[in-house]
Amino acid sequence: MANQEDIFKKVISHAKEYGYIFQSSEIYDGLSAVYDYGQNGIELKNNIREYWWRAMVQLNDNIVGIDAAIFMHPTTWKASGHVDAFNDPLIDNKDSKKRYRADVLVEDHVAKIEAKIDKEVAKAAKRFGDAFNRQEFLSTNTRVLGYRQKADGILKRLGKSLEKEDLADVKALIEELGIACPLSGSKNWTDVKQFNLMFGTKLGSTAESAMDLYLRPETAQGIFVNFLNVQKTGRMKIPFGIAQTGKAFRNEIVARQFIFRMREFEQMEMQYFIKPGTQKEWYEAWKEKRMKWHLSLGMGEDNYRFHDHEKLAHYADAAADIEFKFPFGFKELEGIHSRTDFDLANHEKYSSKKLQYFDPEENKSYVPYVLETSIGLDRMFLAVFSNALQEEQLANNTTRTVLKLPAVLAPNKAAVLPLVKKDGLPKIAQKMVDDLKWHFNVAYDEKDAVGRRYRRQDAVGTPFCITVDHQTLEDETVTVRHRDSMQQERVAIAEVKGVIEKAVAIKEWLKGV
Ligand code: GAP
DSSP states (O other): OOSHHHHHHHHHHHHHHTTSEEETTGGGTOOTTOEEEOHHHHHHHHHHHHHHHIIIIISOTTEEEOOOOSBOOTHHHHHTTHHHHOEEEEEEBTTTOOEEEHHHHHHHHHHHHHHHHHHHHHHHHHHHGGGOOHHHHHHHOHHHHHHHHHHHHHHHHHHHHHHTTOHHHHHHHHHHTTOOOTTTOOOOBOOOEEEEOOOEEEESSSTTTOEEEEBOSOSHHHHHTTHHHHHHHTTOOSSEEEEEEEEEEOOOSSOOTGGGSOSEEEEEEEEEEEOTTOHHHHHHHHHHHHHHHHHTTOSOGGGEEEEEOSSOOTTOSEEEEEEEEETTEEEEEEEEEEEETHHHHHHHHHHOOOOOEEETTTTEEEOOEEEEEEEEHHHHHHHHHHHHEEEEEOTTSOEEEEEOOOTTTOSOSEEEEESSSOTTHHHHHHHHHHHHTTTSOEEEOOSSOHHHHHHHHHHHTOSEEEEEOHHHHHHSEEEEEETTTOOEEEEEHHHHHHHHHHHHOHHHHHTTO
16 A cells, blocks of 8 residues: 555545445535544444443442433533634635635644655665664654654644633744645635634523533533542542543534544543642543553554643643644544543532532542543544554565454354355354354354455454364364464364453453553
8 A cells, every 4th residue: 555645545435335434414425524433333342442442430449320311401511611712813815715724734734844854764764774773863863853842843832822812823833834824835825713613502492491412522521511420429539530421512623534523523531639738649540540541552653752731721721732643644543631520610600510529538528620631532442443453464465455344343253154154064153153243243154255244354354263174064163264363273163262261352462551
């Protein structure tokens, strides 16, 4: 596969071809930045959600889950700051009439500078071979350092101007960098304006009695308004956490890059309630803990990096992203935010209800501080899926398309294939499916030559193919083929479940977290 754009196109078409992701209401030509998950997509998505939930809720004694409603009292969003401050800075190109997020235009410009760094690294790695030390090269090569300094300088200035709401400077930056409209090449820009991202709707049957509501733009507020309910009924002691997964909605302006930025998406969020003054240590601890969770999936250490925020959201006193190397470059996958007492204190103010915790050790009540971890489920899906999709050159000069999903997340853990459709082999294969399906998802496939069936399962990401052949009739063994290595081994039918279970058990994957 040639360049990043081609790889990304291939990711999108593969996701459709193999029943992972479809455009929403495709028969009506789709709806921009809204997607549906197909028969395999929903399985992968559920598995990612479960992998997160188990690591968060089941493995931490002091974290519990909730499921709050999407609709919330409208004052919630006044208190949370979203009505006043949940804005994107927009800029229009006067010639193409296209609207862009001003910060994204600048970030895309920076990404081009960073791509130059990647190019230098690739060139040097080729030149020095085994002796190449990436870290040393990055910290000493003058050309790379120049690019780095330039990129950092731009991001710093952008962060500062956004923080000060100095939109005139954001426009000035775009002009100074010579950024042109990606569509028309024109540099004829309007001023930068703020635009609120929340979707509004109405509750009530008559126009007079209807109440203006918002579709929640983050799941976090459902946790904050339930903080005391959970603390009291669960007799929780600080520090403790509340986790939630669920849909969130944002009227994104730059809705592109497939499921990376959607208008309807799902978040997996955890709010950790802590003693004021301890936020720095919990911030560091959760950064490390979350990175370990990502690394446990084995998708390559080099594909992750932290990015500390210059521009802080309206609620945070420190924030970092875990960025992942998507086919279009390093981008935010998860946010870790030190939210102080911003949310709870504001909900106290707007609701006139006390949202305090009595700390028996301190013998006093206080509004807890909050450390948040927030990851987009769809974005995690894209990270996993795009990283897994590979085109491999095989020894016999052919290629295969293989989706090397972490086995723990794969939609089907195994496919059972009778070698031929006769001699009683389908019956044995069906019986195996009937036994195995109580433990994990298993597919059955008897159509086409076995080699083609292997390729089909490779492309859909099934970690194991189990072939029932004539030898099975004699000794009750089957061939187990491993997706990634394509190695085959002979295994007794009675032992197949154990082999697969060991490879796909969440416990095995999460052990080190
Ligand atoms: N409660 C904090 C919060 O919502 P955020 O950084 O705005 O913080 C958290 O969002 C995560 O949600 C992001 O890191 C990203 O993974 C995901 N996310 C945000 N907007 C998204 C969108 N439009 N489409 C898909 N995922 C999105």
